[in-house]
Amino acid sequence: MERKVKYNYEFKLRCVQEVLRKHRSVNSVAYENSIASSNLNRWIRFYIEFGNEGLLPRHxxxxxxxxxxxxxxxxxxxxxxxxxxxxxxxxxxxxxxxxxxxxxxxxxxxxxxxxKPKGRPSSMNFKKRKQRKTDKPLTREEELLKELEYLRAENEILKKFNALVQAEQAKQNKRLKP
Structure with missing residues (x-):
């Protein structure tokens, strides 16, 4: 994805040539084209130093x-x-x-x-246990531990759901009682 170029090459070249070939002042050309005179001065310097390539968009x-x-x-x-x-x-x-x-x-x-590295780190630290990446079948003990972890998580979800239902019922009761 390329960045958006505010002033295209043809526009820059036309402005620079008005100053250099038509001998107009930098300020008048900048004012006429609604650009900053510092931008035009920079374009002129790069045009004199590098030619037409000095006006091409940079990375x-x-x-x-x-x-x-x-x-x-x-x-x-x-x-x-x-x-x-x-x-x-x-x-x-x-x-x-x-x-x-x-x-x-x-x-x-x-x-x-x-x-400096930019953005989010490539690997994140997880506190939970890591997934197995081997093709070996789980031992009976490992299967039981995995099932226990799943049941504990399910139990926590049910407790939270039950608490939400009770809170909603309490709210309903408060509305009904004057």
């Missing part, structure tokens, strides 16, 4: 290696380059991506740059 949630992240952070610190310039050099879509790397690196060090 969202791309995973970068720890070494790559560290290389970007060190380049910014050592060479004193801006975030926008680093985005151009390393072909990173947003400055906020680098900012989050810097924040995590400042707090946790290199471990903060490692990929």
């Amino acid at each position: 969202k949630n791309k995973n970068y290696s720890v070494n790559f992240k560290l290389k970007v952070i060190q380049a910014i610190e050592n060479k004193s380059i801006s975030l926008s310039k680093a985005c151009l050099i390393f072909n990173i879509p947003r400055e906020s991506t680098i900012t989050s790397w810097q924040r995590k690196y400042g707090i946790e060090g290199i471990t903060g740059l490692q990929l």
